[in-house]
Amino acid sequence: MITKPKGTYDVYGEYGKEIQYVENILQSLMGKYHYEYVRTPIFEASTLFHRGVGETTDIVSKETYDFKDRGNRDMSLRPEGTAGVVRSLLENKMYAREDKPIKTWYYGPMYRYERPQSGRFREFYQFGVEVFGSDSPLLDAEVISIPVVLYKLLGLKGVKVKINTLGDRESRENYRTALIEYFKPYVKDFCEDCQIRYEKNPLRILDCKIDNKLEIIKNAPQIIDYLNETSKQHFEKVKKYLDLLEIDYEVDPKIVRGLDYYTHTVFEVEAEVEGFGAQNVLCGGGRYNNLVNTIGNVDVPGVGFALGMERLMKALELENITLPTNHLDIYVVPIGEKALDYSVPLVENLRMNGFCVDMDYMNRNIKSNFKQADRLQAKFIILLGEDELKKSIVTIKNNQTKEEIKIKEEKLISYLDKNIEESEDI
Ligand code: HAM
Numbered sequence: 001m002i003t004k005p006k007g008t009y010d011v012y013g014e015y016g017k018e019i020q021y022v023e024n025i026l027q028s029l030m031g032k033y034h035y036e037y038v039r040t041p042i043f044e045a046s047t048l049f050h051r052g053v054g055e056t057t058d059i060v061s062k063e064t065y066d067f068k069d070r071g072n073r074d075m076s077l078r079p080e081g082t083a084g085v086v087r088s089l090l091e092n093k094m095y096a097r098e099d100k101p102i103k104t105w106y107y108g109p110m111y112r113y114e115r116p117q118s119g120r121f122r123e124f125y126q127f128g129v130e131v132f133g134s135d136s137p138l139l140d141a142e143v144i145s146i147p148v149v150l151y152k153l154l155g156l157k158g159v160k161v162k163i164n165t166l167g168d169r170e171s172r173e174n175y176r177t178a179l180i181e182y183f184k185p186y187v188k189d190f191c192e193d194c195q196i197r198y199e200k201n202p203l204r205i206l207d208c209k210i211d212n213k214l215e216i217i218k219n220a221p222q223i224i225d226y227l228n229e230t231s232k233q234h235f236e237k238v239k240k241y242l243d244l245l246e247i248d249y250e251v252d253p254k255i256v257r258g259l260d261y262y263t264h265t266v267f268e269v270e271a272e273v274e275g276f277g278a279q280n281v282l283c284g285g286g287r288y289n290n291l292v293n294t295i296g297n298v299d300v301p302g303v304g305f306a307l308g309m310e311r312l313m314k315a316l317e318l319e320n321i322t323l324p325t326n327h328l329d330i331y332v333v334p335i336g337e338k339a340l341d342y343s344v345p346l347v348e349n350l351r352m353n354g355f356c357v358d359m360d361y362m363n364r365n366i367k368s369n370f371k372q373a374d375r376l377q378a379k380f381i382i383l384l385g386e387d388e389l390k391k392s393i394v395t396i397k398n399n400q401t402k403e404e405i406k407i408k409e410e411k412l413i414s415y416l417d418k419n420i421e422e423s424e425d426i
Helices: 013-033 046-052 058-063 082-091 137-154 169-189 192-200 202-207 229-244 291-296 309-318 337-352 366-375 386-391 409-419
Strands: 043-045 066-068 074-077 102-111 123-132 159-165 263-271 281-287 302-308 330-334 357-359 380-384 393-398 404-408
Touching: 013 102, 013 137, 013 309, 043 046, 043 082, 046 058, 046 074, 046 082, 046 291, 082 102, 082 123, 082 291, 082 302, 123 137, 123 309, 137 159, 137 229, 137 263, 137 281, 137 302, 137 309, 159 229, 169 192, 169 202, 192 202, 229 263, 263 302, 263 309, 281 309, 302 309, 330 337, 330 366, 337 357, 337 380, 337 386, 337 409, 366 380, 380 386, 380 409, 386 393, 393 409, 404 409
Parallel strands: 330 357, 330 380
Antiparallel strands: 043 074, 066 074, 102 123, 123 302, 159 263, 263 281, 281 302, 380 393, 393 404
């Protein structure tokens, strides 16, 4: 048997319904925040990620799916969404629009050649937002608030927001110099990756999963002491807006993020659910005021985040949250050939009137049809037989109370309208 590639998974059955429920909530939420949908290709020129995500990041140095296309061009499957959205912003000159800030959202598969483990896939789905053209700390806070609101809407309780700042270019440079000086005597004790990080991006040593247990890393200088006035004020304002939005957060100086492009605010939301395992970061993001310039030589500030769909679904499962995925309003049971013909347009009509309707396609007997209606958790069953047809009536059975009534066909829609609640929306 041919099996799925390592680190990938299939979506079907109940899980498929749950994912779609969450996707619908995401889409509806983005409508409310007035963000616009963007979609970029799944593969891009490899240089985009080398320049955009950063040569020294694990993602680019070890994890991209690279290939040469038939025209001998170097291509990569996208490991994340930000670089592609920035490329699109530049190529389509969205940054020149008057209606700034340009607030965008996206959803789709990303690819990283990582060692598969719980919460870590080679193909995974990210939902993300990227906002361009404004430096306002209010947007940093809004971006942080989006996943928090989403998790709350879905009923997740065990989440912790951690924020930090990396300051502007000047502050970050000062901090970098201080770290290089501080780490100098200890470099030889670091893991292989951190020895390279020391040369290329010493900030990343702080969040190394291997070396972060070392005392010298715990006592390393903190960015907060190297921030210039502008950077300090930006961070203070982000915190003020988070307070106004009543978002609980913790300032964690160890949050530096795995991608090179951040300036000022960085954040992560962690799952605090028992059994979640090591990959407990539900989402992450931050401000990146130099990235657009690095990719396309235009100065456009940006801020955004992305969340992993698989980790979100896992958190929901571990918190035993049942999503309202069953919404079959009516199951139609025709008895006999004539009734079947009659129910074909009837089912279509009910669907066009906004109900979720299914019917018997398997020619089951009545008893098995009742069983099937239970399996599908239908709210109502419509029974159509010779007698009903003759009298232009339908028999409706409430599948919860098991109560059965007969009504005139022309009254059917208004009866159902009264008795079936609209499916839930946010
Ligand atoms: P990231 O931290 O690399 O950031 O990924 C964001 C989220 O994607 C993670 O918190 C995690 O939930 C999920 N994720 C990452 N790798 C995997 C994996 N192998 N399997 C399952 N889930 C995964 C970014 O990608 C940035 N582009 C975020 C951003 C947007 N920053 C600014 N704008």
